[in-house]
Amino acid sequence: MTQPLVPPQETPPAEGSTSSAHQERADGGVWEHPTVWLALIASGAVLGGLFFLFRFLSF
Numbered sequence: 001m002t003q004p005l006v007p008p009q010e011t012p013p014a015e016g017s018t019s020s021a022h023q024e025r026a027d028g029g030v031w032e033h034p035t036v037w038l039a040l041i042a043s044g045a046v047l048g049g050l051f052f053l054f055r056f057l058s059f
Contacts, residue, residue, distance in 0.1 A: 030037075
């Protein structure tokens with residue numbers, strides 16, 4: 001028995017596949033943009049350092 005010919009630009013029928021083409025990527029949530037968290041932590045560290053620097057220089 002020969003394989004049936006499929007015309008060009010047509011997809012041949014799948015054999016029992018009912019799944020989707022690819023898995024959906026999960027939502028990153030809070031970790032989607034880690035640069036925001038890094039900027040908050042870095043600015044807090046700089047502000048804390050400046051507080052102690054100005055306190056040291058004020059005496």
